[in-house]
Amino acid sequence: MIICKSSAEIEKLRRSGRMVRQVLGEIREQVRPGVTTLDLEKFVVKRLKELGAVPAFKGYRGYPCCLCASVNDEVIHGIPSDRYTLKEGDILSLDMGVVLDGYYGDSAITVPVGTISEAAQRLLTVTEKSLDLALEKARLGNRLGDISATVQQYAEKNGYSVVREFVGHGIGKAMHEEPQIPNFGHAGHGPLLKEGMVFAVEPMVNAGGAAVLVLDDNWTAVTADGKLSAHFEHMVAVTKNGPDVLTRI
Ligand code: MF3
Numbered sequence: 001m002i003i004c005k006s007s008a009e010i011e012k013l014r015r016s017g018r019m020v021r022q023v024l025g026e027i028r029e030q031v032r033p034g035v036t037t038l039d040l041e042k043f044v045v046k047r048l049k050e051l052g053a054v055p056a057f058k059g060y061r062g063y064p065c066c067l068c069a070s071v072n073d074e075v076i077h078g079i080p081s082d083r084y085t086l087k088e089g090d091i092l093s094l095d096m097g098v099v100l101d102g103y104y105g106d107s108a109i110t111v112p113v114g115t116i117s118e119a120a121q122r123l124l125t126v127t128e129k130s131l132d133l134a135l136e137k138a139r140l141g142n143r144l145g146d147i148s149a150t151v152q153q154y155a156e157k158n159g160y161s162v163v164r165e166f167v168g169h170g171i172g173k174a175m176h177e178e179p180q181i182p183n184f185g186h187a188g189h190g191p192l193l194k195e196g197m198v199f200a201v202e203p204m205v206n207a208g209g210a211a212v213l214v215l216d217d218n219w220t221a222v223t224a225d226g227k228l229s230a231h232f233e234h235m236v237a238v239t240k241n242g243p244d245v246l247t248r249i
Pocket residue numbers: 056057058060061063068077095096106107108169200233
């Protein structure tokens with residue numbers, strides 16, 4: 001069942017979503033060559049304490065940190081570590097979630113470390129654009145497949161592939177609610193979108209093939225061909241007035 005939220009609940013989700021985005025923006029400022037992903041995790045721990053928010057990821061199915069930090073060919077769920085020092089030209093996906101007043105916020109961005117190649121920049125631009133185009137489809141009367149198909153078509157049109165094994169999700173009083181939101185599918189198919197539905201849409205786009213592997217740490221997903229991958233995530237509410245992106249500040 002897809003849970004529809006009241007406008008009061010949507011405001012709570014907006015508070016959570018904006019807080020995530022605020023902290024992601026602050027992390028982004030610290031990303032530069034020489035910084036470890038564990039430095040970024042420590043910053044998040046401190047910041048969430050100051051803000052009075054509970055981290056959503058730590059302890060979720062045993063995940064050990066508040067932040068997911070995935071470098072280059074890592075797709076998602078990279079575990080922060082002092083064994084990896086960021087270097088010029090890397091791309092870094094930052095995914096973070098909070099619980100505030102019982103409601104979840106969840107968002108992700110992929111950022112450049114120093115100066116990156118034109119090819120890497122194009123992957124970031126296309127992945128973010130695929131998300132923006134998909135969010136536009138979160139409208140009354142559309143179907144879930146319109147969101148999925150939009151990500152897939154835009155990514156593939158640009159020569160990339162979309163990951164099949166991980167998907168977006170409904171979000172509310174739980175981080176993962178129904179429905180699952182694949183980044184591939186068919187326009188005009190799937191459940192009708194209704195007022196009050198809130199989705200976390202999160203394209204994972206690979207520069208090479210779609211296949212991914214999970215490393216021995218049982219978390220880090222990497223591209224099978226070792227090519228770059230990017231990930232962006234926003235929360236969007238379906239409203240009478242169109243898509244309301246709750247993670248925009
Ligand atoms: N944004 C991801 C998701 O929506 C991250 C959660 S995985 C966790 O599923 F284990 F790190 F919590």
